[in-house]
């Protein structure tokens with residue numbers, strides 16, 4: 001049994017049911033190992049651009065005797081796969097802008113996946129908007145808190161139409177998940193309240209600067225979401 005923190009545990013849960021998973025940017029190899037030992041997964045292809053990180057994954061695979069069901073591949077993003085080799089993939093712990101680049105670089109592999117789990121460390125707004133405009137359907141959009149740190153994880157697949165925009169959710173708001181709002185994620189309210197506090201502080205320092213309009217718009221969006229959440233039962 002591999003111990004996963006709440007962020008990796010959330011990705012692990014989102015991948016349940018997948019038979020062949022690609023762990024892109026595998027690094028320590030914990031997700032790869034957990035999917036094979038406890039996740040009901042038959043095969044994992046673990047990829048990384050760094051030979052040193054790939055070695056860490058190779059070591060943990062060998063320590064757990066999983067060589068016959070795991071393969072490690074050196075390379076960037078989804079380029080290490082051919083369409084149909086895996087039914088799901090996880091790309092966790094990289095910037096959202098890089099994730100967009102990786103998905104744009106391998107459109108055939110990306111659209112062949114039933115499930116793609118993404119956990120960006122930055123650029124979540126850009127990624128969420130890009131996914132929406134590229135007709136990725138959001139299966140789940142979840143928040144995870146570890147201490148004072150928040151993470152957002154998306155599970156998506158390429159479709160014809162994106163998940164419908166929920167009533168009451170501000171238009172053009174990518175800061176938090178419209179799908180988490182539709183699913184009434186219980187962490188949405190504390191997260192939005194914390195974010196709103198930050199935006200108000202930032203706004204005080206940004207008066208007269210180029211960033212003021214954006215901060216003002218975002219604070220308004222967060223206020224609207226919080227107001228809507230207050231009306232949930």
Ligand SMILES: C[S@@+](CC[C@H](N)C(=O)[O-])C[C@H]1O[C@@H](n2cnc3c(N)ncnc32)[C@H](O)[C@@H]1O
Nearest residue numbers: 024025026027048049050053075076077092093
């Ligand atoms: C911060 S670690 C995240 C490790 C693990 N996925 C997690 O979330 O705990 C980021 C990993 O992504 C790898 N990486 C960065 N760019 C990459 C790319 N273009 N393709 C594949 N892996 C990449 C890095 O080498 C590193 O191992």
